[in-house]
Amino acid sequence: MKPLVAIVGRPNVGKSTFFNRMIGERLAIVEDMPGTTRDRLYGDTDWNGRDFTLIDTGGLELGTGIPVGQVGLHGQSGDLMDHVMSQAQLAMEEADVIVFMVDARSGITAADEDVAQQLRQAKKPVIVAANKADNKDRRMDAVEFYSLGLGEPIVISSIQGIGTGDLLDRIVEELPPLEEMEEEEEEDVIRISIVGRPNVGKSSLLNAITGSKRSIVSDVPGTTRDAIDTALEFEGHKIRLVDTAGIRRRGRIGVGVEKYSVLRSERALERSDVAILMLDATEGLAAQDTHIAGAIHENAKGVIVVVNKWDLAQEQRKAEREGVFAHPNDEIQSAEEYRDILAEGLKFIPYAPILFASAKTGYHVKSILEAAVKIAEMRYLRVPTARLNELVQEATRRHNPTVLKHKPLKIYYATQARVNPPTFVFFVNDTEAVHFSYERYLENRLREAFSFRGTAIRIQFRPRSNKDRDERREK
Structure with a gap:
């Protein structure tokens, strides 16, 4: 910060x-x-x-x-x-x-x-x-x-x-x-930010989780002008929830308080471990939602996609079937159909679990916290170097590395450099020989082997120096 x-x-x-x-x-x-x-x-x-x-x-x-x-x-x-x-x-x-x-x-x-x-x-x-x-x-x-x-x-x-x-x-x-400034980062606390467009129910979710009127709840978008931190304990874990003002695209940010709200939201996202991306079930996936999801991915945060107001969407769907009214948008989808639409629209974060909830009634609110805790724990997983390199060798046998400019990629070894987010370094013969499709292939193999569900992981490629080679031989 x-x-x-x-x-x-x-x-x-x-x-x-x-x-x-x-x-x-x-x-x-x-x-x-x-x-x-x-x-x-x-x-x-x-x-x-x-x-x-x-x-x-x-x-x-x-x-x-x-x-x-x-x-x-x-x-x-x-x-x-x-x-x-x-x-x-x-x-x-x-x-x-x-x-x-x-x-x-x-x-x-x-x-x-x-x-x-x-x-x-x-x-x-x-x-x-x-x-x-x-x-x-x-x-x-x-x-x-x-x-x-x-x-x-x-x-x-x-x-x-x-x-x-x-x-x-x-x-x-x-x-x-x-x-x-760094003291907060040293605490053993899971930091969860609640982000999304204005008026999707972020304040209502915070109130449902804490059981109190910690944030102002209103139908007016942007009611929450400041990020409001709330500390609580959940199943033995210390959690700090951040309720943020609605994030909008840079070109759509209005003057005044809303512009200030965006800064607070982005700062909250930067200092969180896991982000709860809230969507409005009655409105569907909007361009602003994908923009926020992209910011979460770029910051390599854990993420849960929460489809809020699911009870209201179901009521609208029932009314449509009975012919009571015609919804101005497309027909309200079932959960399976909705999940497929989100998977396509948010395909750059395929690792994000999707939960359907209602902050107003409390439906699935506990499940959101349980998922957030699991994701936060996964972000601190350390993979043994030996096991990691076994996986790399197996992956390269199953699918040969890419060849760019007539030069085949060679992966010498890999190591985990850090946690939160999990970061892996692959030492190779030529970083320019790494094709993005092969990088995605390696990421998918890591996710399959070590269950990195709900969190972004980072992969870095470095050329192997003589010093790295000598240290490797000594080990």
């Missing part, structure tokens, strides 16, 4: 210019007009060996007093200002470090004092950055920002790059220690 650093301040102090310089690309729109940035933008950067994510926020104008629905300065309405404010405040709540950017040219303004008053109540590090200090006089005048009561201001010029290294040094100093 990368720590978050939020850049806040009133409009037109240079937040987006600094953001673009730090991430190395013009991601944020920069205009000489206050209020250009309305929603948060995210970008990854690093400094002195520490990776972190920067958040560029819209300008804070706490003292505008624009009534909702009315138009104020720069043509911004009150509801838009409320939106910008809520975005910035969410960023500050989530951030590990806050950079409060001010304008060294104009000095302290009433808006700066309003923001500073709010930041003094924040229980997290706040760094004052006096931007636009392009000459000696402005750098000298920047001392007045001491009076904001937030510590020593760091003088910078985002356009010229002056002082940005000092600011980054200070940011890194204030980031949570690496031990704290």
Whole structure:
């Protein structure tokens, strides 16, 4: 997990210019007009060996007093200002470090004092950055920002790059220690993320599992704005459930809170062992579902496909048979037919078990947890090297390796490099001689032999060096 650093301040102090310089690309729109940035933008950067994510926020104008629905300065309405404010405040709540950017040219303004008053109540590090200090006089005048009561201001010029290294040094100093960021990963806890499109029943599933109203349940997509972690014990296992906001395709992500929800969902997926991919039985498999499944596969996570609202789908199917109404989509399928459709649409994760459930009634909810625990345990399976190489020899006898560019592939030996996810390294004569079909063949043999059901596995091919050969002989 990368720590978050939020850049806040009133409009037109240079937040987006600094953001673009730090991430190395013009991601944020920069205009000489206050209020250009309305929603948060995210970008990854690093400094002195520490990776972190920067958040560029819209300008804070706490003292505008624009009534909702009315138009104020720069043509911004009150509801838009409320939106910008809520975005910035969410960023500050989530951030590990806050950079409060001010304008060294104009000095302290009433808006700066309003923001500073709010930041003094924040229980997290706040760094004052006096931007636009392009000459000696402005750098000298920047001392007045001491009076904001937030510590020593760091003088910078985002356009010229002056002082940005000092600011980054200070940011890194204030980031949570690496031990704290990694402590969660060291716990003996199974991390399960609940992911899917908005309004498929993720919050309802969490409530059904925990037996409490831990998350807000609503028919309005995107009700869950933040990922909400819930700890519980199940059959002797410690589990941490993460209820996430609905993930949507990048091109479909709306402005505002939903964009923020996507970041939280993706971060939750990154730190989980197993993902519960929830689908809506009444809607069928959508393109967004396959997009999420692809993200799970790319992150090599364990996965369970849960077809939620199965009770409602069955009611609709019964009504169709009785001629009560015609469903706007194709006829609701039986479980077997539905499973075949999902197998075809999600063929890149053929290892994923498919469960039909109802979070509302509790149908198969326990089975979901049981499957998740088994998958998590399987991700820590270690295959003995001798047994692994017996399998490789048997596989190559049954099906000769591919020949690319008149050069046959030779597999010398294999070893398991790590667990969670299970990762296997094959030492070969030429990595370019490995055809993707043969890689898939080897993966299938591993799954058959060691029952890697429900989890992605990684296979890497490396050329055998002289050192590897000598070490192998010694063994």
